[in-house]
Amino acid sequence: MEHLIRLQDIDTKLKDINDLLGDLPSKVEDLNQQEKSIKDSLLDKKNRLKKLEVEIKKGEVNINLLNDKVNKLKDQLFLVTNNKQYDALMGEIDHLKSQRTNYENELIEYMEEKETTLVDIKTMSTDLDSLSENLVIRREKLQSVIAESAEEKLSLEKQRDESIKDIDQSTLSIYSRVIEARGGLAVVKLEGSACGGCGAHIPPQTVSEVRAKSNVHTCGVCGRFLHND
Ligand SMILES: [Zn+2]
Structure with missing residues (x-):
């Protein structure tokens, strides 16, 4: 019986080590996945920001071009000699102005998106920093636990x-x-006259034999070996 007690003691310690070693790598792997997903989204956001900046620049150039055109046409208004020419010029000016309004609306949307994208990038960068820090700590912890445990195991x-x-x-x-x-x-271990594993009642004859160590007994319900040391 004492050999079985010793074996159980060794197996319990081994189980603790294996549980510890089994749990940590998966936790680190979860963190790695989180880190990767934030990195990917951050990269997407940064690419989108670049694109938005190009579009904003383009929009500004287009609006300036249209302004120049409108101003030139306005200058020509002074040179017209009849109503027909005047109406034609005014029509063109209105057309350019409505084009400009479209560009301006687009530009506003791009600028608003740029602002939220900048906020997102800032938040994600902070998240990533703290996650990476956490990851470094966990990796170090894991490595030291593995090193300590390997020898003991x-x-x-x-x-x-x-x-x-x-x-x-x-x-x-x-x-x-x-x-x-x-x-x-x-x-x-026996708990009085009950099994220390499942709590089942153990017959008195068995209890006294377990106490006297005269025979090896198992619990009739859970099958565990019983001892009284
Ligand atoms: Zn039992």
């Missing part, structure tokens, strides 16, 4: 190999089945 595995030599094959196979089925706990 190796030594526990050696101890385990030694320890199972003292246990007969059929007991070991029961132990393996139970520890697999019962969340990593196959050896439990």
Whole structure:
């Protein structure tokens, strides 16, 4: 029985290490994914900003060109000699002005989008900074935990190999089945006359034998090995 207690102790420690090692990499991987997705969106926003700046420049140039044209036509108004020419010029001026209004409306939209894009870029950059910082800390933590745990894990595995030599094959196979089925706990202490694993009542005869260490017993309900040490 003491061999089983020892084996359970080793397996519990190994389980703790494996849980720790299993959990950290996936957390770091989540952070990596988050970082990548923010980086991608940030790049999209920056590209959009460049495009908007080009469009704004273009719009400003177009508006200036139209202003020049309108001013030239206005100058010509003084030179006209009849109403027909005057109406034709005014018609053209109106047409250019409405074109200019379209460019101006477009320009306003681009400028508004530029402002929100700039705010987005700022927010995303801040998020990215804190996430990257977090990521560095987690990576360092992970590496140190892995380094510390690797040695301990190796030594526990050696101890385990030694320890199972003292246990007969059929007991070991029961132990393996139970520890697999019962969340990593196959050896439990008696709690009075109840199983320390599932709380089931243990018959008095079995309790006294477990206490006297005269026989190896398992709980009739959960199958765990019982001890009273
Ligand atoms: Zn039980």
